[in-house]
Structure formats: structure tokens, C-alpha cells
Amino acid sequence: MTYCVGLLLKAGLVLLSDTRTNAGLDNISVYRKMFTFEEPGERVIVMMTAGNLSVTQTTLARLGEAVDDPEATPQTSIMRAESMLDVATITGEMLSHVTAETKARMDRMNQAATASMIVAGQRRGGRMRLFLIYPEGNFIEATDDTPYLQIGEHKYGKPILDRVITADTPLEEARKAVLLSMDSTLRSNLSVGMPLDMAIIETDALRVSEHRRIEANDEDFAAMSAAWSQALRDAFARIG
Amino acid sequence: MTYCVGLLLKAGLVLLSDTRTNAGLDNISVYRKMFTFEEPGERVIVMMTAGNLSVTQTTLARLGEAVDDPEATPQTSIMRAESMLDVATITGEMLSHVTAETKARMDRMNQAATASMIVAGQRRGGRMRLFLIYPEGNFIEATDDTPYLQIGEHKYGKPILDRVITADTPLEEARKAVLLSMDSTLRSNLSVGMPLDMAIIETDALRVSEHRRIEANDEDFAAMSAAWSQALRDAFARIG
Numbered sequence: 001m002t003y004c005v006g007l008l009l010k011a012g013l014v015l016l017s018d019t020r021t022n023a024g025l026d027n028i029s030v031y032r033k034m035f036t037f038e039e040p041g042e043r044v045i046v047m048m049t050a051g052n053l054s055v056t057q058t059t060l061a062r063l064g065e066a067v068d069d070p071e072a073t074p075q076t077s078i079m080r081a082e083s084m085l086d087v088a089t090i091t092g093e094m095l096s097h098v099t100a101e102t103k104a105r106m107d108r109m110n111q112a113a114t115a116s117m118i119v120a121g122q123r124r125g126g127r128m129r130l131f132l133i134y135p136e137g138n139f140i141e142a143t144d145d146t147p148y149l150q151i152g153e154h155k156y157g158k159p160i161l162d163r164v165i166t167a168d169t170p171l172e173e174a175r176k177a178v179l180l181s182m183d184s185t186l187r188s189n190l191s192v193g194m195p196l197d198m199a200i201i202e203t204d205a206l207r208v209s210e211h212r213r214i215e216a217n218d219e220d221f222a223a224m225s226a227a228w229s230q231a232l233r234d235a236f237a238r239i240g
Numbered sequence: 241m242t243y244c245v246g247l248l249l250k251a252g253l254v255l256l257s258d259t260r261t262n263a264g265l266d267n268i269s270v271y272r273k274m275f276t277f278e279e280p281g282e283r284v285i286v287m288m289t290a291g292n293l294s295v296t297q298t299t300l301a302r303l304g305e306a307v308d309d310p311e312a313t314p315q316t317s318i319m320r321a322e323s324m325l326d327v328a329t330i331t332g333e334m335l336s337h338v339t340a341e342t343k344a345r346m347d348r349m350n351q352a353a354t355a356s357m358i359v360a361g362q363r364r365g366g367r368m369r370l371f372l373i374y375p376e377g378n379f380i381e382a383t384d385d386t387p388y389l390q391i392g393e394h395k396y397g398k399p400i401l402d403r404v405i406t407a408d409t410p411l412e413e414a415r416k417a418v419l420l421s422m423d424s425t426l427r428s429n430l431s432v433g434m435p436l437d438m439a440i441i442e443t444d445a446l447r448v449s450e451h452r453r454i455e456a457n458d459e460d461f462a463a464m465s466a467a468w469s470q471a472l473r474d475a476f477a478r479i480g
Contacts, residue, residue, distance in 0.1 A: 155395040159424050163469065164476050176476070184399050227479040229403060235471030236404050236416070239464060 001191035002033060002152030004048035005161070005178050006118045008130035008142040011171045012202040012209065013120045016178040017048045018152075018186070020193030034197040035060055037067070037079060040207040043123045045078060045087055046199050050152035051115030051135070052102070059098045059115070063091060084129040088119050088139050096137025116151045124206055156188040157181030171200060176224070179214075183225045196221075241431035242273060242392030244288035245401070245418050246358045248370035248382040251411045252442040252449065253360045256418040257288045258392075258426070260433030274437040275300055277307065277319060280447040283363040285318060285327055286439050290392035291355025291375070292342070299338045299355070303331060324369040328359050328379050336377025356391045364446055396428040397421030411440060416464070419454075423465045436461075 004017040017033040031053060037045040049056035066076045074080045078087045095117060102113045114135035122128040130142040132149040142149050144167045150158065160181050165174065175198070185192050194216040202209040214221050244257040257273040271293060277285040289296035306316045314320045318327045335357060342353045354375035362368040370382040372389040382389050384407040390398065400421050405414065415438070425432050434456040442449040454461050 155428070156399060158428055159396060159399075160472075160476070162427065163472055176479070180476070187402065188395070188398055224479060228475070231475030231479055232400075232403055232472075235468070235475050236400070236420070239416070239467040239471055 001189060002050035003150070003154065003157060003182060003185045003189075003192045004033060004050055004118055004152055005148060005150045005154075005157065005181055006048065006120050006130050006142070007148045007165060007169070007174050007178065008120070008128060008167070009147060009169055009171065009174055010167050010203065011169075011174075012200060012205070013046070013122075013128055013130060014171065014174045014178055015046050015048060015118070015120055015199045015201075016182055017197050018182065018192045019195050019197065020191060021053050022191055023053075028193075030193075030195070032197065034199060036199065036208055036211065037121075038207060039079060041124065042206060043079065043121065044201055044205070044207050045084075045119065045121035046201065046208065047091070047120075048118040048151065049115060050117070052113035055095070055098050055102050055113055055115040056117070058102075059091075059095050059117075062094055062098065066090075066094075082123075083126055084119075084121055084123055084131075087121065087123075088129075088131040088133060088141075091117060091119050092133045092137035092139050095133055095135065099135050099137075118149055118151055120201070122201065122204070122206060128201070128203055153185055153189045153192055157185040160184060171202070175200065179221065179224060180228055183221075183228060241429060242290035243390070243394065243397060243422060243425045243429075243432045244273060244290055244358055244392055245388060245390045245394075245397065245421055246288065246360050246370050246382070247388045247401075247405060247409070247414050247418065248360070248368060248407070249387060249405075249409055249411065249414055250407055250443065251409075251414075252440060252445070253286070253362075253368055253370060254411065254414040254418055255286050255288060255358070255360055255439045255441075256422055257437050258422065258432045259435055259437065260431060261293050262431055263293075268433075270433075270435070272437060274439060276439065276448055276451065277361075278447060279319060281364065282446060283319065283361065284441055284445070284447050285324075285359065285361035286441065286448065287331070287360075288358040288391065289355060290357070292353035295335070295338050295342050295353050295355040296357070298342075299331075299335050299357075302334055302338065306330075306334075322363070323366055324359075324361055324363055324371075327361065327363075328369075328371040328373060328381075331357060331359050332373045332377035332379050335373055335375065339375050339377075358389055358391055360441070362441065362444070362446060368441070368443055393425055393429045393432055397425040400424060411442070415440065419461065419464060420468055423461075423468060
């Protein structure tokens with residue numbers, strides 16, 4: 001399993017993913033699920049993945065190949081696409097294509113392999129956008145009304161987002177909210193695990209403003225997690 | 241969907257269920273999901289149900305028929321069974337039987353119909369017990385390490401239980417915890433809805449100590465829900 005969350009705020013994009021993958025309960029690994037494509041000042045794209053690892057790795061690898069292809073065009077390369085909408089379309093088509101290829105093989109074994117993605121970023125001259133791409137390649141977009149998108153194990157971490165996140169939330173508060181949303185998920189689902197990858201893209205920066213890996217022994221994260229637990233217990237004790 | 245939760249504490253059993261059922265998103269009804277069987281001073285049993293309504297109604301109706309049968313035996317009637325373990329076994333067998341009957345019909349339509357149950361109570365001379373019965377009729381039991389069981393939409397309401405419930409939690413606090421657990425679920429999943437049914441069985445009381453229906457306009461519940469929201473926002477603002 002996986003938990004990835006992205007916020008689209010007036011102040012910028014805040015993205016957080018875990019890194020745990022498992023092939024069965026007894027085969028647990030750490031794989032990066034956050035990928036950055038950047039041409040500072042021109043465009044910045046961050047993708048996060050959930051689902052079958054062979055599907056997401058192949059999709060990312062092919063998107064990368066298409067970027068490096070000397071014959072790349074705005075229709076094939078996410079680094080040449082004319083808008084973030086085109087980036088989402090290219091990514092969705094690739095994901096759908098890889099999923100269909102894999103499905104043909106999986107069907108023979110009566111198994112399923114799907115994946116979903118979050119694609120976020122900004123192109124110079126355009127606005128920041130945040131998309132959730134389904135296994136079929138279609139996608140939805142975050143809006144002011146619903147300024148966040150999640151993939152993977154989304155339920156445990158949703159209540160805190162619903163309570164505190166609006167499009168006007170400042171970046172510092174948003175950072176705290178996604179970390180607490182992840183903390184709730186880590187506590188309740190063993191298949192979501194540290195380390196975490198966090199990226200913040202300030203509006204119109206056209207680059208990743210901050211990219212941080214939060215390791216399992218990160219003291220700030222542990223302190224925040226403990227403070228939140230204590231605050232919840234205090235709040236519980238206070239109300240009638 | 242449904243959310244039912246049961247706590248097995250040293251002080252007693254605390255049980256809470258919602259009442260919303262739906263056949264498709266456009267066909268929503270209110271049905272009781274909590275059922276009481278009681279012979280005060282002798283035995284008390286409370287059951288809660290989740291899943292296909294035809295399966296749970298038929299299971300409950302047949303358990304009731306078996307109780308009323310003049311030829312009822314400790315092997316057929318939950319009101320004559322010699323222990324709560326036997327009550328769980330009889331209930332599990334009935335649920336499994338009804339599920340299998342229904343499955344034969346549903347398979348012809350390529351549909352599925354399953355249900356699960358929580359069975360809680362005490363028989364004179366025995367201890368209080370709390371079981372979760374799976375559609376196949378097998379069951380698990382709450383213990384001191386894991387003093388609560390949930391059926392239906394369990395994820396949203398789990399974090400609060402994990403944080404505050406132990407076997408030593410007093411009944412008043414437990415009541416607050418299950419109501420807040422339900423409140424989180426109601427907020428996040430439209431297929432779980434008011435009114436609620438709550439039952440409390442104090443240890444060795446051998447009767448339902450308190451049975452309350454909490455209506456949609458219940459002022460105490462609304463006040464608790466608002467206080468909890470405010471407390472969460474305050475806690476969020478305070479931590480660093």
C-alpha cells in the first residue's frame with residue numbers, strides 16, 4: 001500500500017509520499033514514490049505513484065525515455081508539453097497504456113495490477129495545477145473547493161485535511177497538516193511506512209522550493225507526532 | 241454501508257451502531273442494526289449487523305424463531321446456550337447458512353451478498369465477551385490487548401479508539417470515545433448516518449444498563465461534535 005497526498009494552495013503546492021512497498025506481507029521494501037522533473041524558471045513537475053510497482057516504474061521509465069528522446073515533441077514529452085493539462089494527458093495515456101500491457105499478462109494468472117498517480121506542477125505562463133490520474137488514464141483536478149488529492153490508503157489521513165485545509169492555508173500550516181495526515185496513516189496501516197518524501201513548490205517559483213526526505217529517526221517528525229498524540233488526548237479529556 | 245463498534249472494558253460493554261442502509265446511492269433508508277436479547281439476571285446479548293440487509297434480517301429472524309421454538313435446545317437457541325462462546329457459535333452458523341443460501345441466488349445474477357456481526361454479552365456465571373462474526377461464520381474475540389471490534393466502515397473511526405481506549409477505560413470516557421469515533425465516520429462517509437443506537441452493559445449487571453437512540457437533532461451529540469472539531473483545530477494550531 002501507499003499514501004500520497006498533494007495540496008493545491010494559493011501559496012503553492014505541498015506534496016508528501018511514503019516509500020513502503022510490499023509484495024505480500026512478508027516482502028517489504030523501500031521505493032521512492034515521488035519523482036521530480038524540473039527546468040528551473042521554465043517548468044516544474046512532481047509526480048507521485050500508488051499501486052503496482054511494475055506498472056508505476058515502467059510508466060515513469062517510459063515518460064523519462066520520452067523526455068530524453070532527441071525527437072521528443074510537445075505531444076510526447078512532459079518537458080515540452082505546452083501546459084500542465086497536456087502533462088496530465090501524456091502521463092495518463094502512458095499509465096493507461098502500461099496498465100493495459102500488464103493486464104494482458106496478469107489476466108492469464110487471474111491477477112490484477114493497477115496504479116494511480118498524482119501529477120502536480122506549473123509551466124511558465126500557466127498556473128499551478130494538481131491532478132489525480134486513474135489507472136484508465138482519465139484524471140480529475142484539485143480546485144478551490146477541494147484543494148487536495150490523495151492516492152493509496154487515503155481514509156485515515158482525510159479527517160485532518162477536511163478540518164484544516166482550505167485554498168488559503170499558508171505553506172507552514174499545510175506542511176504540518178500533511179505530516180499529521182501521514183502520521184495518522186502510518187499509525188493505522190503497517191503497509192504505509194517511513195521514510196517520507198516531501199516537496200514544496202511555491203507559487204510561480206517554477207522550481208522545487210524544498211525537497212526533503214524525512215527518515216524514520218527524524219526528531220522533528222517524532223516530536224510533532226508525539227505532540228499531536230498528546231494534544232488529541234488532552235482535547236479528548238477536556239470535552240464533555 | 242454501516243459503522244458499528246463494540247468495546248469490551250473491565251467496567252462493561254459499550255456498543256454503538258448507526259442506522260443507515262442503502263440499496264444504491266439513491267435508495268437510502270433507516271434500519272435498526274442493534275438487537276437485544278435479554279433475560280435480566282440470567283443473560284444479556286446485544287448483536288449488531290453490517291452488510292447485506294436481506295442476509296442480516298433473515299439471520300436475526302431465524303435466531304429469534306429458534307429462541308421461540310418450544311423445542312429449543314442449548315444447541316439451537318442463543319437464550320439457552322451455555323456460554324457466550326456457544327452464542328457466538330450458533331450465530332456464526334446461522335449467518336454462514338443464510339449467506340450460503342443467498343449466495344446461490346446471487347451467483348446467478350453475478351452479485352455478492354455478505355454480512356458480518358458483532359455479538360456481545362454475558363451469561364450468569366460467565367464473563368463478558370465480545371465477538372466479531374465473519375460472513376463465513378468463524379469469529380474472533382476482543383481481548384485486553386485489543387479491547388474493541390468494529391464492522392462496516394471502520395477506518396475513519398479507528399484512530400481515536402487506538403489513542404484513548406484500553407481495557408481500563410471507564411464507561412463515561414468509553415461512551416465519549418465511541419461517539420467521537422462515530423462522529424469522524426459520519427463526517428467522512430455519507431453512507432453512515434443518524435440516528436444512532438447505543439447500549440451499555442455494566443459488568444455483571446446481566447441486563448442492558450442503558451439503551452439510547454440518538455436522533456439526528458440530538459443537542460448533546462451536536463455539542464460534543466462541535467467541541468471536538470474546535471478542540472482539534474485548537475490542538476492543530478498549538479503544535480509546532
